[in-house]
């Protein structure tokens with residue numbers, strides 16, 4: 001596969017990012033190291049991020065993730081906006097684990113601030129959004145002159161991004177001083193700073209702001225997107241839903257909720273997760289890599305500086321690898337005896353998390369969050385298409401938004417507790 005040949009096997013010179021004038025020079029968007037050029041600074045950010053979000057460490061976060069999944073099942077009993085509940089779930093996990101924050105709903109001030117900043121940063125990071133990226137001399141146009149408007153927008157975004165990165169660290173610093181800080185990634189990182197010199201300290205604090213701030217940026221919307229696709233797939237494929245529920249009932253029983261100890265014994269549920277990620281990839285075109293030197297591949301010349309886009313959609317819808325690619329079929333991830341096939345264990349095969357040295361460092365974290373939400377929802381609810389006032393079933397359009405991270409366009413889904421026992425289980429959780 002060309003993406004593997006270039007982005008993985010030649011990753012020492014295919015791991016840079018494009019320099020975007022607005023993102024990099026005007027708004028400091030590379031505080032999110034997803035946009036930082038390849039080099040020592042990026043390496044340092046990635047190393048620290050990895051220490052707190054890699055596979056084994058994620059296991060420490062399982063209890064918190066399971067707690068948020070229980071809260072999600074409670075919310076789904078009463079909500080009219082299940083997508084909002086999924087967003088709250090995804091955000092609460094990241095903000096809880098990273099900053100020790102408790103998020104109850106979407107009106108949390110930090111969430112509102114962060115979402116505004118992130119949405120605008122992603123627009124700025126989309127090539128073609130600003131003319132100055134094509135005509136760099138425009139950077140010298142005064143902000144009041146025609147063509148200089150982008151500078152006002154950039155100044156405003158810069159302010160929002162600064163707050164987004166600084167506010168939660170200030171929150172944790174204050175809590176540490178008062179001795180009331182919850183155990184969280186930011187508290188651990190700040191706690192390890194005491195032995196540093198002052199100059200070293202301020203540099204280090206900036207890196208801490210950056211690696212913690214990027215978690216919400218990279219993880220909240222993407223996780224919510226995958227869960228939105230999961231709900232859509234369940235609404236459209238009731239037989240898949242009931243096969244998963246049979247497995248959960250058989251392995252876990254109906255007296256308790258499944259937790260992470262069941263992850264390996266529910267291969268069909270894992271297969272649904274892989275199929276969700278394949279069927280409607282969260283970021284269909286990933287984030288472009290920039291090649292740093294002239295290169296040749298299969299007779300093609302690839303000039304230094306070119307943007308190399310890994311088309312996750314095309315890779316995951318290649319009929320040679322995934323027959324009938326538009327069909328939602330979890331069994332494609334299973335062996336004939338119903339076990340998870342080995343290929344799923346390699347994130348690269350998923351393409352959905354990108355490639356090489358830039359591969360998504362939050363992929364274990366993301367898959368743990370997605371799995372625990374899915375298994376809770378499947379254990380407790382039947383997810384059905386809604387019926388309108390005339391008694392007609394309302395079909396989802398199945399369409400998606402466009403953008404960097406895509407979402408199903410709003411559709412209806414009804415969450416019906418599968419049994420009285422299930423309903424009582426949720427109600428007992430409300431009293432916890």
Ligand code: HEM
Nearest residue numbers: 034215218219222223282286287353354355358360362366
């Ligand atoms: C379903 C969920 C997710 C998907 C589909 C996803 C996908 C991606 C993709 C495609 C990239 C670009 C990879 C490349 O350049 O080759 C990326 C980068 C990144 N992701 Fe994720 N991601 C998800 C969840 C998360 C989570 C939960 C976190 C944080 C906890 C996270 C943090 C990051 C970071 C920091 C980068 C930048 C890596 C770098 O440039 O070195 N992501 N992600």
